[in-house]
Amino acid sequence: MPSRSAAPSDAPPGPADSRHPVPTVNGVLGYGMTVPSLDTADGFLGTFGLRRGGHGDTLGFRCDGAAFDQVSLVEAPHKRIACLAFGVDPGRLGDFARHLERSGVRLLDPPAAFAGPGLWFRDPEGVWVNLREGAPDPGRPMPDTSLNTGARHARVDRAAWAETPDAARPHRLGHVLLYVRDLGAAERFYGGVLGFRLSDRTGDILSFWHARPGDHHTLGFVRGGHVGLHHSSWEVSGLDALMIGTRDMAAAGHPGWGLGRHGLGSNLFTYVPDPWGSWIEYFTDIDQITDAWQPRDIDCPTAMWGPPMPEAFIVNSESDEPLAL
Known part of the structure; x- marks a missing residue:
């Protein structure tokens, strides 16, 4: 697989005024959607395997033991990432407010x-973005999954x-992948404005x-x-939990894609289509990186091995109707 280090032009630029360094978010807390049926x-x-949290007009879900909802859902005619x-x-929201103003981003109710x-505020695709004090929930301590190999x-x-779990109970929200109209605009916004760092690209x-x-x-x-949720991804304690969750989802009428190992990120995965055409992922064993990591532009397969990828996996089924909230 040919690869190269990402050139400087691959990464979105930060603000031109070097006197004001870009403040950075510390991670993804969660996401909100509209769905046709709560x-x-x-x-x-x-x-x-998620637990119901807040309820009312907005239905929330979280991992076991999480301090806050990581998914918030509102009923509406169409499924949309909101x-x-x-x-x-802590203490950095004011810095972000000033940085957003310098970047031409308008704060909204x-x-x-x-x-x-x-x-x-809104991103270039119209998705609402919320910055708030806090950090991603680290999840409950996971049990030892020691392997005997060689x-x-x-x-x-x-x-x-005897230590195999009886059900999949995701420990934390790992990542969210969005469809976007303009990849470059999304990268400039989330990199240059919110301070995300490029890991790898294709x-x-x-x-x-x-x-x-x-x-x-x-x-x-x-x-x-057009904009849409491709998938959200949830870490489980190991291969046993991943496959038990996959089995239980299939038994409930939701067969998915996997088991496989990804290229970029290397995590073991199985995916399940949600009732409205997006996907949700169990994962375990993802690559860990530090500030020494160098991003690459790499021609890497979606899966290094696994069953054939379903055609629906690369279809944006989300409505492009205007989002009214």
Whole structure:
């Protein structure tokens, strides 16, 4: 697979005034959507392993033990990605407000359906963005998934079958991937304005981004005609939990794609289509990167191995009707 380091022109520029360094978000807190049926969403996400949180006109979901909802849903005629929430370190919202003003981004009153604290504005695709103090929920401590491979025996006098979970319980939200009309505009906004850093890209088709050292990517964009949610991705404790969740979703009438191992990011995955045409992912074993990581423009397959990719996986089924909130 040919690869090269990403040239400086591949990365979105920051603000021209070097006296004002770009403040950076610390990660993805969650996302909000409109869906045609909250009851359907409740059953689907509950089977996937998320817990119901806030309820009322807005239905929330979170991982076990999470301090806040990571998914917020409002009923509307069409399924649409509505908003993304990002964390800001304590005491930095004022810096961000001034930075947004210098960058020509207008602060707005929050949409009534998803109103919450912090700063609200829209990205180039019209998706609402919320910056608020806090950090991504790190998830519950995961159990040891030691493997015996070759001469390395990390599990001795322990039966792996006895430690197999009875259901998939995602520990944290890992990343969100969006379809966008204009990949370059999305990159300039989320890189130059919000401070995300390029992880890797595939030409003018796909790019992955991270906010801080850790997972290879926490946000991604793929060219897709109009804005839409491609998938959200949720970490589970290991291969057993991943496959048990996949089995349970299939038994509930939601067969998916996988098991496989991704190219960019390297995580093991299975995907399940949601009731409205987007996807939701179980993942484990994703690459970890530091500030020393150098982004690449690389011709890398979606999966290094696994079943054939379904045609629907690269179809943006989201409505392009104007979002009214």
